[in-house]
Amino acid sequence: MTFMPSKIELAQLPTPLQPMDRLSERYGGPRIWIKRDDLTGCGTTGNKVRKLEFILADVRDKRRDTVITCGGIQSNHCRATAILGAQLGLKTHLLLRLDSPADNSGNLFISKLTGAEITYLDKAEYSKLDIHAKEWLKHYSDLGHQPYFIPTGGSDSLGVCGYINASAELAIDFNENQITPGAIILATGSGGTQAGLLLGCGLHSIDSQIIGFAVCDDEAYFKNKIQSDIQAWLRCRRSYEPPKVPEILIIDKYKGPRYGACLPEVYDVIKTIARLEGIILDPVYTGKAFYGMLREIERGRFDSVSDIVFVHTGGLFGLLAQSGSVQPCRIPAERF
Numbered sequence: 001m002t003f004m005p006s007k008i009e010l011a012q013l014p015t016p017l018q019p020m021d022r023l024s025e026r027y028g029g030p031r032i033w034i035k036r037d038d039l040t041g042c043g044t045t046g047n048k049v050r051k052l053e054f055i056l057a058d059v060r061d062k063r064r065d066t067v068i069t070c071g072g073i074q075s076n077h078c079r080a081t082a083i084l085g086a087q088l089g090l091k092t093h094l095l096l097r098l099d100s101p102a103d104n105s106g107n108l109f110i111s112k113l114t115g116a117e118i119t120y121l122d123k124a125e126y127s128k129l130d131i132h133a134k135e136w137l138k139h140y141s142d143l144g145h146q147p148y149f150i151p152t153g154g155s156d157s158l159g160v161c162g163y164i165n166a167s168a169e170l171a172i173d174f175n176e177n178q179i180t181p182g183a184i185i186l187a188t189g190s191g192g193t194q195a196g197l198l199l200g201c202g203l204h205s206i207d208s209q210i211i212g213f214a215v216c217d218d219e220a221y222f223k224n225k226i227q228s229d230i231q232a233w234l235r236c237r238r239s240y241e242p243p244k245v246p247e248i249l250i251i252d253k254y255k256g257p258r259y260g261a262c263l264p265e266v267y268d269v270i271k272t273i274a275r276l277e278g279i280i281l282d283p284v285y286t287g288k289a290f291y292g293m294l295r296e297i298e299r300g301r302f303d304s305v306s307d308i309v310f311v312h313t314g315g316l317f318g319l320l321a322q323s324g325s326v327q328p329c330r331i332p333a334e335r336f
């Protein structure tokens with residue numbers, strides 16, 4: 001194994017790996033498995049808590065008392081940071097991008113409940129995020145606090161450690177179930193989860209493709225971003241033998257109109273999977289990636305493999321924030 005930084009145990013781990021047999025039978029392709037990282041916690045559901053286990057350990061080790069972070073108005077990362085900040089007795093300040101009037105639901109509601117300080121920035125101001133972050137860091141320092149800035153999505157050289165750890169879990173899951181998945185599939189939003197899985201699969205000799213379905217931006221952007229997250233992690237561990245990292249694979253054609261908005265087909269997939277498997281996806285991340293995965297199964301991309309694994313990275317509160325867009329299912333349940 002390799003050197004890993006210190007960690008605070010904040011997530012409910014290991015999460016289960018479960019087969020989706022009714023869905024697999026319907027599609028007639030590879031057996032589809034789901035890694036239930038939506039079960040990492042109740043309020044802290046999803047992938048962010050795995051990253052924050054390492055980032056918040058750094059906050060503790062550096063004796064900081066205030067965390068500042070940023071994201072969209074319905075950021076899962078900000079909600080998880082706000083909850084864990086409260087859990088650890090830290091002051092939390094969120095810089096949130098406000099694209100349209102905030103409706104106080106979903107992640108935003110939970111963040112407010114925890115008492116996080118919130119600053120709303122419109123699109124123009126959010127494009128100057130670095131400046132705002134520096135100003136708030138100075139503001140807290142001037143007041144005698146010890147502030148710490150966490151980048152978007154917790155995707156940095158510490159955050160990627162969360163999914164290096166998750167890869168160790170996956171190696172055990174695959175061994176226990178006697179499977180060698182052809183692909184591990186996930187939603188990619190800021191790149192840190194995929195960077196961690198790529199490093200982790202290299203370190204744990206998992207011979208699967210890691211395919212990120214972009215929920216915004218495009219393939220070139222994410223290849224670059226993930227490569228730089230990987231390089232940042234490697235630089236911090238220069239004295240250790242670098243792992244053989246699998247190719248960065250990004251599919252960007254199922255991201256829909258823009259970040260946070262999805263095609264009606266994604267809502268249909270969310271309803272189908274809820275009815276067929278009792279698994280709740282979200283329209284911002286996992287629903288888009290799951291929809292893309294199903295389309296790629298239909299196109300024959302996975303015809304030659306026996307098993308594929310979808311990493312469920314959470315997002316339930318984002319679904320609740322869009323509940324008005326999910327119409328009751330028009331198709332009778334028995335048709336699914």
Ligand SMILES: Cc1ncc(COP(=O)(O)O)c(C=O)c1O
Binds near residue numbers: 046075076187286
């Ligand atoms: C529910 C959910 N899934 C997936 C992702 C993507 O993870 P990453 O930002 O590490 O690419 C995020 C955050 O961006 C998320 O909140």
